[in-house]
Amino acid sequence: MSDGTPIQDDELLRLRHGTPEDRLALAGLAETDADVRRKLADWEQQDAALRALYDPVAEEPVPARHRAVIAAARSTRPRVPPAYLRLAAAIALLAVGAAGGWFAALRLDAGSPGPELAAEALRAYATYVVEVAHPVEVPASDEAHLVTWLSKRLGHPITPPDLAAQGFHLLGGRVVPDTNGTAALMMYEDDLGRRITLYVAPSADDAETAFRFVQSAGARGFWWLDQGIGCALVGDLPRDTLRAIAVAAYDQLVPA
Amino acid sequence: MSLLDEIEASIPMLRRYAHALSRDREDADDLVQDCLERAVARRDRWRGDGPVRAWLFRILLNRFRDQRRGAGARVRLVPASAATEPSRSGGQEDRLALHEVHAAIGRLPADQRAALLLVALEGMSIAEAAGTLQIPEGTLTSRLARARQALRRETGRDGRGPGGRMEVVR
Numbered sequence: 001m002s003d004g005t006p007i008q009d010d011e012l013l014r015l016r017h018g019t020p021e022d023r024l025a026l027a028g029l030a031e032t033d034a035d036v037r038r039k040l041a042d043w044e045q046q047d048a049a050l051r052a053l054y055d056p057v058a059e060e061p062v063p064a065r066h067r068a069v070i071a072a073a074r075s076t077r078p079r080v081p082p083a084y085l086r087l088a089a090a091i092a093l094l095a096v097g098a099a100g101g102w103f104a105a106l107r108l109d110a111g112s113p114g115p116e117l118a119a120e121a122l123r124a125y126a127t128y129v130v131e132v133a134h135p136v137e138v139p140a141s142d143e144a145h146l147v148t149w150l151s152k153r154l155g156h157p158i159t160p161p162d163l164a165a166q167g168f169h170l171l172g173g174r175v176v177p178d179t180n181g182t183a184a185l186m187m188y189e190d191d192l193g194r195r196i197t198l199y200v201a202p203s204a205d206d207a208e209t210a211f212r213f214v215q216s217a218g219a220r221g222f223w224w225l226d227q228g229i230g231c232a233l234v235g236d237l238p239r240d241t242l243r244a245i246a247v248a249a250y251d252q253l254v255p256a
Numbered sequence: 257m258s259l260l261d262e263i264e265a266s267i268p269m270l271r272r273y274a275h276a277l278s279r280d281r282e283d284a285d286d287l288v289q290d291c292l293e294r295a296v297a298r299r300d301r302w303r304g305d306g307p308v309r310a311w312l313f314r315i316l317l318n319r320f321r322d323q324r325r326g327a328g329a330r331v332r333l334v335p336a337s338a339a340t341e342p343s344r345s346g347g348q349e350d351r352l353a354l355h356e357v358h359a360a361i362g363r364l365p366a367d368q369r370a371a372l373l374l375v376a377l378e379g380m381s382i383a384e385a386a387g388t389l390q391i392p393e394g395t396l397t398s399r400l401a402r403a404r405q406a407l408r409r410e411t412g413r414d415g416r417g418p419g420g421r422m423e424v425v426r
Contacts, residue, residue: 058268
C-alpha cells in the first residue's frame with residue numbers, strides 16, 4: 001500500500017482545509033478514488049484523536065491568574081466618572097469572582113446586606129419579568145427620560161448598558177422598593193423572548209464584593225456590592241451566559 | 257463584544273492549543289499567562305485588521321518560540337507514559353491509540369506541530385493558519401502534510417506501539 005507522494009497529499013489537504021467549494025471538489029475526487037478515501041478517513045481519525053486528547057483542557061475552569069489579567073485590565077480604564085467606575089469595577093470583579101469567590105470571602109463581613117439585595121433582585125425579577133402588559137414603567141423608547149429618572153431616584157447616574165451584541169435589547173426600566181430605599185430595575189429581552197434584569201440599589205455600607213452567584217427556583221444571577229452600590233444581574237439563562245452578558249455590560253458602562 | 261471580551265472568551269481555546277503544543281501543563285499555563293499579559297498590554301495598539309484569534313495565536317506562538325529558545329538545553333527525559341496527557345473517557349483500545357497519538361505529536365518538529373494543531377485541532381483553514389503563522393500557504397500545507405504523514409507512520413498501523421520507550425520532552 002503506497003502512502004502517495006507529499007505533493008498529492010498537499011493538494012488533497014489544500015482542498016480539505018480550504019473553501020466550501022474546495023471541499024466539494026474533494027468529495028468529487030473521493031467518489032472515484034479509493035486511495036483518496038483512505039487518506040481522508042485517516043485524517044478524520046487523526047482529527048478525532050486530537051480533539052479527544054485536548055478538548056477536555058478547554059472545558060477545565062480557567063485558572064484564576066488568567067482571569068486576573070483580564071479583571072485588572074478592566075479596572076484600570078482612564079477618565080471614568082465615579083459612579084460608573086464603581087459599577088464597572090464591580091462588574092470587572094465578576095471575572096475573579098467566577099473563579100471561585102475567594103476574593104469576596106475576604107471582603108464580605110457577616111451580616112452584610114448582600115444576600116438581601118440578591119433576594120430582592122430575584123423577587124423583582126420574578127414579579128416583573130412575567131408581566132406582559134406592563135413589564136416596565138418607562139419604555140426604552142423614552143431612554144433619555146429613563147436615564148434621568150432612574151439616576152435622580154437612586155442618587156447615582158445610571159445608564160442602561162446596551163446589550164445588543166449579546167442579543168438583548170432594552171425593554172425599559174422601573175423603580176422598585178428596596179430595603180435600603182429605592183432600586184432601579186432595568187429589563188432586557190432577546191429575540192426568543194427571554195428576559196433578564198439588571199437591579200441596581202444603594203447599599204447601606206461600603207462593603208466590596210466580587211461577583212457571587214445566586215439561584216432561586218426559576219432564576220439565577222450574579223450580585224455584588226461596591227462602595228455604596230449594589231447590583232444584581234438575574235435571568236433564567238445558563239450561568240456562563242449570564243456572566244458573559246454582565247461582562248459585556250461592563251464595557252458599555254465605561255467610556256473608552 | 258469588546259476586544260477584552262474577545263480575549264477573555266479565547267482563554268479556553270488558547271489553553272487547549274498551548275497544552276497540545278507545549279506538552280507540559282505548567283509550561284502551557286505560563287504560555288497562556290504570558291500571551292494574555294502581552295495581548296492586554298498591547299490592546300490599545302490593536303487596529304482590528306484581522307481576526308482576534310489569529311492575533312492571539314501569533315502572540316502565543318512567539319512566546320512559545322521564546323520559551324524554547326530560552327530553555328536551550330533544558331531537555332527532560334520522561335517515561336512516555338508519564339508525559340502530560342489530558343484525561344479522557346473511552347475504552348482500553350481508544351486509550352492506547354490516543355496515547356500513541358499524543359506521543360507522536362510530541363515527536364513532531366515544533367513548526368509542524370504548530371501548523372497541524374492550528375488546522376486539525378483548532379479548525380482553521382489553510383489560509384487562516386498561514387496568515388496566523390505569517391508563512392505562505394504552500395509552506396503551511398507542506399508542513400501539514402509532513403505532520404500528518406508522520407502521525408500516520410507512528411500510530412497504530414504498523415504495530416509499533418510506544419511501549420516503555422522513553423521520549424524526549426522539550
